[in-house]
Amino acid sequence: MTDTLYQALLYIMPPLAVIVFLALFFVKAGYGMFRTKGWGISLPNKLGWVIMECPAFLMMLYLWNGSFYKLEPALFTFFILFELHYFQRSFVFPLLMKGKSRMPIAITAMGVLFNVINAFLIGYNLFYLKGSFYTAEWLSTPTFYAGCIIFFAGMGINLHADQVIRNLRPAGDTRHYLPQKGIYRYVTSGNYFGELVEWVGFAILTQSAAAWIFVLWTFANLAPRAYAIRQRYREEFGKEAVGKRKCLIPYIY
Secondary structure, three states, rough: OHHHHHHHHHHHHHHHHHHHHHOOOOOOOOOOOOOOHHOOOOOEHHHHHHHHHHHHHHHHHHHHOOOOOOOOOHHHHHHHHHHHHHHHHHHHHHHOOOOOOEEHHHHHHHHHHHHHHHHHHHHHHHHHHHOOOOOOHHHHHHHHHHHHHHHHHHHHHHHHHHHHHHHHOOOOOOOOOOOOOHHHHHHHHHHHHHHHHHHHHHHHHOHHHHHHHHHHHHHHHHHHHHHHHHHHHHHOOOHHHHHEEEOOOOOOO
């Protein structure tokens, strides 16, 4: 039954990501600067983020713990890297958030579904279907080294970009400001770029089809929103202030 579910999701998720990518250019996900009352009942932003992100952390923990291969060096490394990201997103990032923004329950629920499915695909692929494939020698391959460098570079970009956003305005100020430091000199959604780079690195170091599907979904979710954010900045601060900065990927998009 689990194998059937995995195979079905493996084929369904890529075309669904394309549909979501196109749809998000017309319907902006209603959180952050795009939240409207039309999205219905909402939660405090910090609570919404914890509820939305922690299922990925817990799903991966569950799958790893039930695997016969869980203490194999390569698989244990994959597990730690995935959990490192989601521990930060689930339990550290929300605590550092400022302000009193709110997140619609509908967005939280969609985020939970997205995170559970992707964590299941990656975890089941790594720890069950390909568990015996990842020997200790995997840790000395060029793709593993390259993937780790890219993964941690993306994480560093993401963490710094989040810090820049948090410090844009003083306590009590609710106005929008144009971020200028670090990666924001090149793109208007530097935090999204960092996250995308992270998951590209993870896909490279694992060479997992499920991880590459996650990269596709990450781009499908973030690229339209990054475009919308750049358009909002151009409206609020003017085209000259935004300049030639791209939306998501420096010099490209």
